[in-house]
Amino acid sequence: MDQQIIPITANNMRTACSQCNLRELCLAVGLEDDDLHKLDSLVARRKIKRGQPLYRAGDPFNALYAIKIGFFKTDILTEEGLEQVTGFQMAGEILGLDGISNDTHVCNATALEDSEVCVMPYDQLEVLSHEIRSLQREFHKFMSREIVRDQSLMILLGSMRAEERIAAFLINLSQRMKLRGYSSSEFHLRMTREEIGSYLGLKLETVSRAFSRFHDEGLIGVQQKHIRILDGDGLRKLLDHNNC
Amino acid sequence: MDQQIIPITANNMRTACSQCNLRELCLAVGLEDDDLHKLDSLVARRKIKRGQPLYRAGDPFNALYAIKIGFFKTDILTEEGLEQVTGFQMAGEILGLDGISNDTHVCNATALEDSEVCVMPYDQLEVLSHEIRSLQREFHKFMSREIVRDQSLMILLGSMRAEERIAAFLINLSQRMKLRGYSSSEFHLRMTREEIGSYLGLKLETVSRAFSRFHDEGLIGVQQKHIRILDGDGLRKLLDHNNC
DNA sequence: CGTTTTCTTGAGCTGCCTCAACGGCCGTGG
DNA sequence: CCACGGCCGTTGAGGCAGCTCAAGAAAACG
Known part of the structure; x- marks a missing residue:
């Protein structure tokens, strides 16, 4: 794997949350400047080439990913070996929430075009959301929204x-x-x-x-x-x- | 609505989380005694008769519910007016997670037999999970598990x-x-x-x-x-x- | 430029739906 | 107690939406 990891430092600050044009779509919604900088400090960037996996089912879970640029699919291989796509994700959306339940990813996330994600180590995110009330709240809303989204898909598939x-x-x-x-x-x-x-x-x-x-x-x-x-x-x- | 609300006090303490036989299935997993008692203090009980709603789509969201006794279904009325069941829930499972995203319930939850739930006011739960690390962690796992569960259903429906x-x-x-x-x-x-x-x-x-x-x-x-x-x-x- | 992947379109098949009739269970009230 | 009506479940017959199989064309890729 030759994927590039770019920590956020002074010289690429304009790619940090505080400067990100997706701020209002992402976990950073509604954060104060101070808090935004705290979030910046735990985020790293990673590029994924088209066709490459961001993570695979079975991989240990240790981070959530916010899509900065690009387009992903998530899928699961059923026992019979056929692929079932569970979602398509675009800029501003969060990948990896399924991994929290068992500290293991349950699906594959694959880039459908050359993409870039913000890596948010989960243990650090937990600590920070412990500190910043509105981050905790927003995080919960993201998870809930994922549940609602899945339910709409169930309706689509069911009826x-x-x-x-x-x-x-x-x-x-x-x-x-x-x-x-x-x-x-x-x-x-x-x-x-x-x-x-x-x-x-x-x-x-x-x-x-x-x-x-x-x-x-x-x-x-x-x-x-x-x-x-x-x-x-x-x-x-x-x-x-x-x-x- | 003549549903009965029972706050948990000294005289019905054996129904509190600290004494609950579902402790290991519910949000209380892995909490210390001290913390369990804190959780007790925010939980009230409510009985729901068979066929009655616990909440309806559109109701303002203000609490999560842990099923103590009984059996529920959740469903959504599609625009065309047909009912789509999104889940069946039994003792120890949590109802209401879908409501967090918009402060409004998106589905109906209905008792399929005479039931009893533990009402956990969400704002208090947020405060407490802010205090108790393992509660926060467990809460996140519950939400993530819900996402994973929904995805299994998507696979079932899709393939x-x-x-x-x-x-x-x-x-x-x-x-x-x-x-x-x-x-x-x-x-x-x-x-x-x-x-x-x-x-x-x-x-x-x-x-x-x-x-x-x-x-x-x-x-x-x-x-x-x-x-x-x-x-x-x-x-x-x-x-x-x-x-x- | 050749190879591979992806997309389109046709023809026939089948699993599930639709429509319909009937029987059993249960609560209610005579 | 039985009679009744409403709901729920079962079963059959026929139809159709979407699947399967197949072939060929058009992009994409190295």
């Missing part, structure tokens, strides 16, 4: 049909892009059809067909991994309408 | 066939019963076939048919809600075998 799932997936991606200041109507998928299918409980052919269908109906533009949302309301209508 | 899901469901219930000192081979389902189906992403008829099939194959005994596991290994084999 939606294929095209609804895919519409929901596109809308969700679009919203998260917007939140980060990117275009919400035009973006590049970092994952394959197969990974989308795995995430949504569908086969890759079904994903491909749904994209083609949406394309034919003028809802989206599709060119391989490049997606344009042409009729967001139309997509949203698919969710309410089909299932009543 | 298993109907009979595998139901086998997994029965095995899971059986293990949790065992952990609580009940028989792992014979128990009473507190939920309907429809609720099981909703939880597993199946229709109630499919659940019923799978039970009948398992029954015919000698894997389980079924008499309405009374279940006997006759061949646990056979059930487990269904999981590995079918999907390879």
Whole structure:
């Protein structure tokens, strides 16, 4: 492993939490300047090349990771050896929360493009969140939000049909892009059809067909991994309408 | 609402955390006597009759609940008005973690039998977990465990066939019963076939048919809600075998 | 430039859903 | 005590959404 570790020091200070443009999305939400600097002091940076793992299932857990740049997937290998994608994560989101329960990571986290994460050693984070009330609070909210997110996915998997799932997936991606200041109507998928299918409980052919269908109906533009949302309301209508 | 609130005082001390037989399953894991008593002081008890809600989606969040006696389900009403069950909870398990993210409960929690919970006001719990290191740690583990649990369900919903899901469901219930000192081979389902189906992403008829099939194959005994596991290994084999 | 991966599309199959009918259990009230 | 109605569970028959298998085209990559 030749991954680069960059401690945060005076000469790369502009990459520290206190200067980070993702401050408001990340664990640092609402911290005072003083506290931000304390957080800075425990964060290191690490670059992950596309296709490389940030951690693997079974690895000892010792840090959480905030995505600074890039895009990740998390997945689990089932006993039968097939991969199930459990999530896609983008800048500002936290990876590794599943590891706390057993001091061991239960899933693999893999970069889907060249990425960079902020490494937050968990024992230090615990100490610091012990010191800083609003950090503790924010940390709890992050975990809770993860639980809520997983439950939405359970609803999707448990009660939606294929095209609804895919519409929901596109809308969700679009919203998260917007939140980060990117275009919400035009973006590049970092994952394959197969990974989308795995995430949504569908086969890759079904994903491909749904994209083609949406394309034919003028809802989206599709060119391989490049997606344009042409009729967001139309997509949203698919969710309410089909299932009543 | 005529639900009974019982503060814990000297005269019902044997129901306090320090005396609770679920201590090792609950948030109180690993606390020293001193700390246990601190936890006692913030816990109140509340009884919930069968069919009654502990909380509803949209209710303001202000406490977590540890189940002392009984059995609950959590569910969400989708926009189209259909109920999706997100979990079944039994003694020692914690309800309400989803509420932390937005200070609002996102799901309904309903008693499936006459039950009793320990009410832990969240702001007080935060203060106390600030004081007691091992409580903070245990709390984080509980949240993380919830995330891991949700992810297993995602795998179940995303990649298993109907009979595998139901086998997994029965095995899971059986293990949790065992952990609580009940028989792992014979128990009473507190939920309907429809609720099981909703939880597993199946229709109630499919659940019923799978039970009948398992029954015919000698894997389980079924008499309405009374279940006997006759061949646990056979059930487990269904999981590995079918999907390879 | 060749190799590999990814995507698309078609045709046929099947597991689960839908719709429907019936039987058992339980609480309520006569 | 029995009669009744409402809920819950079981079972059957038929249909369809999404899976499987297959082949070919288009990108991506070294």
